[in-house]
Amino acid sequence: METARVSRRGGDRWAQGHPWIYRSDVTRPPAGPAGAVRVVAEGGAFLGIALWSPASTISLRLLTREEREIDFGFWRERVDAAARFRESLAPDATAYRLMHGEADGAPSLVVDRYGEHLVVQLLSAGLEAFRGEIVSALQERFQPAGMLARNDVPVRSHEQLDRSVELLAGSVPEELEVREGRVRYRVAPWTGQKTGAFLDQRENRGRAGELSRGRALDCFSYHGSFALHLATGAAEVVAVDSSAPALARASENAALNGFEHVRAVEANVFDFLRAQESAGERYDIVVLDPPAFSKRRDALPQALRAYKEVNLRALRLLTPGGHLCTFSCSFHVDTASFREMLRSAAVDSGRPVRWIEARGQSADHPELLQIPESGYLKGAVLQAMP
Numbered sequence: 001m002e003t004a005r006v007s008r009r010g011g012d013r014w015a016q017g018h019p020w021i022y023r024s025d026v027t028r029p030p031a032g033p034a035g036a037v038r039v040v041a042e043g044g045a046f047l048g049i050a051l052w053s054p055a056s057t058i059s060l061r062l063l064t065r066e067e068r069e070i071d072f073g074f075w076r077e078r079v080d081a082a083a084r085f086r087e088s089l090a091p092d093a094t095a096y097r098l099m100h101g102e103a104d105g106a107p108s109l110v111v112d113r114y115g116e117h118l119v120v121q122l123l124s125a126g127l128e129a130f131r132g133e134i135v136s137a138l139q140e141r142f143q144p145a146g147m148l149a150r151n152d153v154p155v156r157s158h159e160q161l162d163r164s165v166e167l168l169a170g171s172v173p174e175e176l177e178v179r180e181g182r183v184r185y186r187v188a189p190w191t192g193q194k195t196g197a198f199l200d201q202r203e204n205r206g207r208a209g210e211l212s213r214g215r216a217l218d219c220f221s222y223h224g225s226f227a228l229h230l231a232t233g234a235a236e237v238v239a240v241d242s243s244a245p246a247l248a249r250a251s252e253n254a255a256l257n258g259f260e261h262v263r264a265v266e267a268n269v270f271d272f273l274r275a276q277e278s279a280g281e282r283y284d285i286v287v288l289d290p291p292a293f294s295k296r297r298d299a300l301p302q303a304l305r306a307y308k309e310v311n312l313r314a315l316r317l318l319t320p321g322g323h324l325c326t327f328s329c330s331f332h333v334d335t336a337s338f339r340e341m342l343r344s345a346a347v348d349s350g351r352p353v354r355w356i357e358a359r360g361q362s363a364d365h366p367e368l369l370q371i372p373e374s375g376y377l378k379g380a381v382l383q384a385m386p
């Protein structure tokens, strides 16, 4: 195994529990290609074994502090540990995340389960070097009917890796049907967003279903996943999104569950909410699950204005006692700024608003406390004072 030497600052990051070392802290890079390397301090002391990505600014991702081989056995242990953790969570669904990168000791690896099928993402060059071992370990543990790689993500370009969607094993159909709590839905693993669905919102969708009644509104609905849960309690559900193909699946998904009271509306949510307010429409529950308005830190003030705008408008649409389930998936929007944005929206809505509870990503997408960026999904349930 090649060796990388890192500066004191690099070593300190690991000492603080953060598993990444940046390029500027690698004082002597390994000579070899991407893969696993030994990492030593300036004085030569062994610090750990890491994935090495020659082209990335995140050069080293900690795998283990033990001096050991990174082979099939290593990956099988990581897969087993991740599987045991998911078993302990006993998700009431057939689709959920099996491996969530650093929080499963498998940096830059994502594995999502859709029933009998797996969809994986290999997000660094160091990890890509172990594709064979990882695929074998997943096959041995889960014996999936098929396995797909959704490696068509921009981060792979930073690693100088190709971007493609590739069948890794067995067969994977165009659409897969999964169950989530009380509803069923179809996902498009080859072409859908992320690995086909936003699995990080699973528990929040269940919660929205519990709160649902009367008239319900799902904004940024994608393939209707919140709308379906809302439909379990509401008499009428409106699902709004700007993507026609996503809404077509939302309608199919509603039909799959025998829901005739879900209406899909193709619109820009900002315009839609304004028009609903002018028309005097009211809802007993509103869900706001926008895309990341801020993908970059310098766009944060603008993003917060956009979040505030939709939240303010949504609050105005609530009936007395009505609930707003609201989210932000931008990791630049931290918990404090999310809460402050909501406070400011509540003030401008002119209504007293209760903070019912904080929400976050589902337990199968654990946050690693030492990586603040890994807690990217913020959420809250608010209630307009009755």
Ligand code: SAH
Pocket (backbone or CB within 6 Å): 197, 198, 201, 220, 221, 222, 223, 224, 225, 226, 240, 241, 242, 243, 246, 267, 268, 269, 270, 289, 290, 291
């Ligand atoms: N709530 C969904 C995920 C939402 S993803 C779920 O749980 O599955 C964000 C969605 O917002 C995407 O489907 C995208 O098409 C849509 N979108 C982005 N900007 C929009 C806008 N201005 N108006 C309406 N929809 C928008």
